[in-house]
Amino acid sequence: EADIYQTPRYLVIGTGKKITLECSQTMGHDKMYWYQQDPGMELHLIHYSYGVNSTEKGDLSSESTVSRIRTEHFPLTLESARPSHTSQYLCASSAIAGGRGEQFFGPGTRLTVL
Amino acid sequence: AQSVTQPDIHITVSEGASLELRCNYSYGATPYLFWYVQSPGQGLQLLLKYFSGDTLVQGIKGFEAEFKRSQSSFNLRKPSVHWSDAAEYFCAVGGYNKLIFGAGTRLAVHP
Secondary structure, three states: OOOEEEEOOEEEEOOOOOEEEEEEEOOOOOEEEEEEEOOOOOEEEEEEEEEOOEEEEOOOOOOOEEOOOEOOEOOEEEOOOOHHHOEEEEEEEEOOOHHHOOOEEOOOEEEEEO | OOEEEOOOOEEEEEOOOOEEEOOEEEOOOOOEEEEEEEOOOOOEEEEEEEOOOOOEEEOHHHOEEEEEHHHOEEEEEEOOOOHHHOEEEEEEEEOOOOEEEOOOEEEEEEO
16 A cells, blocks of 8 residues: 555654664655654644655745665764754645655654753 | 745534535646655555646545636635545645645544
8 A cells, every 4th residue: 555654653762862764655656754743833844855865945934854875765863962952843745746646645753862 | 035835724524515625726827736645654645636627626535626727726615524524634736856845734523
């Protein structure tokens, strides 16, 4: 079944640790996105990719980095986690670029940095 | 600037009652419009979308939305709400290279 997966679902970690949030999709989509979502707030685009070896920063400045070595895999890394990084991170993919096509979302990773 | 406003942060309705969630957008060109639903601890699921044509669009789970260009609105409706509809609802407008989301409306359903 075509789907989009995120691991871990929940992560509690101390300040200064390096973390990688995993996102994989079996949708066959070229386009992938990372959003940050705080409670009661809108989603903010932090990274996107339109294909292998293509990554761009989104609207919301983020200290995280991403890579796109394989079409189906789009991991997000924080080199040194801080309490300000506490948030929910949602991964999405689409067949059509940008705002013209439906985006499919993973279940999210809720990150807490102590 | 492109933006989406959902005026109602929180709405409570009784099960079986009708529902309307408001969405206003600001976008210079013909918009691509979406409604997503997010259940607790889950990602977003697309309810419906409008690209062109008939301004009344039907979606999943009995939802519909009407695009009104003159009012820059894309309100979501459902004639009879079920307890399982309790969730957060996000309106989004599709820009050139991204989706722009509203802050969401949290729906509570009383039995």
